[in-house]
Amino acid sequence: MAHEMAQVDTVIQQRLASEVVLINQISHYIVSAGGKRLRPLLVLLFSRALGFEGHARFELAATVEFIHTATLLHDDVVDESQLRRGRDTANALFGNAASVLVGDFLYSRAFQMMVSVNRMRVQEVLADATNVIAEGEVLQLLNMHDPDISIEDYLRVIRYKTAKLFEASARLGALLADASSEVEEACAAYGRCLGTAFQLVDDLLDYEGSAAQLGKNVGDDLREGKPTMPLLLAMSNGSAAQREVIRHAIEHGEVERLPEIIEIVRLTGALEGTREAARAEASRAESHISALPPSQFKNSLLKLCLSAVDRQN
Secondary structure (H helix, E strand, C coil): CHHHHHHHHHHHHHHCCCCCHHHHHHHHHHHHCCCCCHHHHHHHHHHHHCCCCCCHHHHHHHHHHHHHHHHHHHHHHHHCCCEECCEECHHHHHCHHHHHHHHHHHHHHHHHHHHHCCCHHHHHHHHHHHHHHHHHHHHHHHHCCCCCCCHHHHHHHHHHHHHHHHHHHHHHHHHHCCCCHHHHHHHHHHHHHHHHHHHHHHHHHCCCCCHHHHCCCCCHHHHCCCCCHHHHHHHHHCCHHHHHHHHHHHHHCCHHHHHHHHHHHHHCCHHHHHHHHHHHHHHHHHHHCCCCCCCHHHHHHHHHHHHHHHCCC
16 A cells, blocks of 8 residues: 555645644654554555545545544643654644644644545544544543543543544545445444554553654553553452552552563563453454455455554554
């Protein structure tokens, strides 16, 4: 898909243009950092897998990347993050106010772009997705420093905050191809499961990876007091003493105790438990697209399920 992704990048560069210099500086800085571009890739793969080859697929692929980038800008301000994709965050370089406002610019530019496709259903899907993502951000904020949330509470945040845009991206590909409602729902379910698996592994790597691999500071989740699945499983599986160490660390964001926390997470099997949960989601994603016609694009979608779970960054 390299050639098609290059065309998406061309649309991104064209649509980033603004007469306001600071908007150009920050938006180009964050977008040029790259990233996996999985959400636009889903738009392209599903549209091609279902037979659509029109230019609108590039416009909508760029649109979902803009929405994703806007959420990153806002996330990093809320989380007070200093590193993303191996570089200083925009808020660290340009300040919180500029980052929030440029995030707003990217959101509004994304809505201009989706309107240009002139399909009400597309607008409905993306408007719904952005609203759910915002709800997920607030839910996550409410869960900060709370060691008593359930696994289901945690998964709800993932499905709102991360998986919803994966779901919307897959659904857009089906919409462009005028697929049946049954096929559209199957594509959306694939995206939802893949996005959940992807975030589970992200949360796992915060206790298993290195800063060089991750492109962010190891232990950021703990510093922010996020009770992610590795910590929740470790508390469930561990001794009373281990449970108390993790509870205290979540409540106080004790990143200084990260080596001790990593050891507890490892000893209690929480890392493998989290990866197994991600594998189960990836397997469900595969099953949802079993009825799609055979193609190289379907094969790529199946391979994405494997790479989402086995990645190290």
